[in-house]
Amino acid sequence: MNYPTHILLPVILALLCTACEINRVSPIPDTPVSLDIEILRDAPELNVIGGFKEFITPKTVYQYLGYGGIVVFRSFEDKFVAFDLACPHEIKRTVRVQVDMSGIATCPVCGSTFDVGYGTGIPSSGPVAYPLKSYTVLSYGDKLRIIN
Numbered sequence: 001m002n003y004p005t006h007i008l009l010p011v012i013l014a015l016l017c018t019a020c021e022i023n024r025v026s027p028i029p030d031t032p033v034s035l036d037i038e039i040l041r042d043a044p045e046l047n048v049i050g051g052f053k054e055f056i057t058p059k060t061v062y063q064y065l066g067y068g069g070i071v072v073f074r075s076f077e078d079k080f081v082a083f084d085l086a087c088p089h090e091i092k093r094t095v096r097v098q099v100d101m102s103g104i105a106t107c108p109v110c111g112s113t114f115d116v117g118y119g120t121g122i123p124s125s126g127p128v129a130y131p132l133k134s135y136t137v138l139s140y141g142d143k144l145r146i147i148n
Helices: 005-022
Strands: 033-038 052-055 070-074 080-084 104-106 113-115 123-125 134-140 143-147
Antiparallel strands (some): 070 080, 080 134
């Protein structure tokens, strides 16, 4: 089959632009993140797949919890992931997504939903066009360190 170049090129460009939409960077402002967790002591909820723990108020002067707080989730692939709780559509510290064990985070204001169960944070419904802001999780034994 021979496709004319004037038809094939716009189709390829349209597909590339559509694919880029998923990789958008969250508009949540960069703020310091430094959180050390001992799972058995600080977050026993993380002992099961689908378990999560939210951190909104620092316990020490050395804890930095991002823009709207942090949620740590044990993904369905048995990995720890962390996201900022602030909704990237609302962009307010006080508008936080609500996470459940099904791996869905939902904004109570705009109704947007995000996938956290598989560790992506990408939106699955609603008016939002950006993923949740993600943070790096370093795991060693029973301890986690969340940083940006």
